Amino acid sequence: MKNTFLILCVIAIISSCKKETPTGTDKETTTLSTAQRLANTAGLKSWNxxxxxxxxxxVGKSGKTVLTRNWTWNPKTNNVQLIALGDTINYKRHSKLDSLQISSDRAFINDVYWLIPEFKLVWDQGTTITEKKSQMAPISKDTLDMISILYNKEGGYTPGDAYDIYYDANHKFKEWAYRRGNDSTPSMITTFEKFETIAGFTFATDHRSPDGATSINFTDIEITKTK
Structure with missing residues (x-):
């Protein structure tokens, strides 16, 4: 990959985060959309x-961890805590934030997108979703179905971006390609690997660049549910 990959993988998902409605599933209908099935496979029904x-x-590069951000998030109250580089930042999402908190929230949106992209297919507004069957995945070259999400040109940090997500017959994400500004050439491609199920939610805890040198991964995932 180009030297820009590490920067892109950290900021790419920030670019297309729009209004969010993390309220679990909508009222069920007889026929679920592909996006809903993908999200349900990852555990969306239990989000509330x-x-x-x-x-x-x-973020790992050539076997070394070059960036770590530790998050605590209460989705019901929108309270967020970030611990990184020896600093602790607390804030309440969707409230008035200072410049440091805004920067932290951008990082939060990025990191959550990597953690639960399946849910974003359902939550995010201002998007267009399209589907194609039997597409060649860019890394593995496997034949997989593809769902694409295109963000509109208004709102967000850098609007107009698109993601092509390749998934298997079990509705699990396997690879995705990020296309800045809906360009035909991907700016970033990674795998979805090392799936773990925690408290009823299934996460891909590792993402690898095509050459395997760069990794976006998750550790220390803990979920507390309503008793």
């Missing part, structure tokens, strides 16, 4: 039970 989620977002 989550009181708190903790996780560490890590």
């Amino acid at each position: 039970e989550v009181e708190e989620i903790k996780f560490s977002f890590n």
Whole structure:
């Protein structure tokens, strides 16, 4: 990959985060959309039970961890805590934030997108979703179905971006390609690996660049549900 990959993988997901509605599933209909099935496979139906989620977002390069952000998030109250580089930052999402908190929230949106991209297919507004069957995945070259999400040109940090997500017959994400500004050439491609099921939610805890040298991975995932 180009030298820009490490920067892209950290900021790419920030670019297309729009208004969020993390309220679990909508009222069920007879026929679920592909996006809903993908999200349900990852555990979306139980999201309303989550009181708190903790996780560490890590970036690895050539076998060394070069960035770690530790998060504590209460989705019901929108309270967030970030611990990184020896600093602790607390804030309440969707409230008035100072410049440091805004920067932290951008990182939070990025890291959450990597953790639960399946849910973003359902939560995010201002998007267009399209589907294609039997597409060649860019890394493995496997034949997989593809769902694409395109963010509109208004709102967000850098609007107009797109993601092509390749998934298997079990509705698990296997690879994705990020296309800045809906360009035909991907700016970033990674795998989805090392799936773990925690408190009823399934996460891909590792993402690898095509050459395997760069990793976006998650550790220390803890979920507290309503008792």
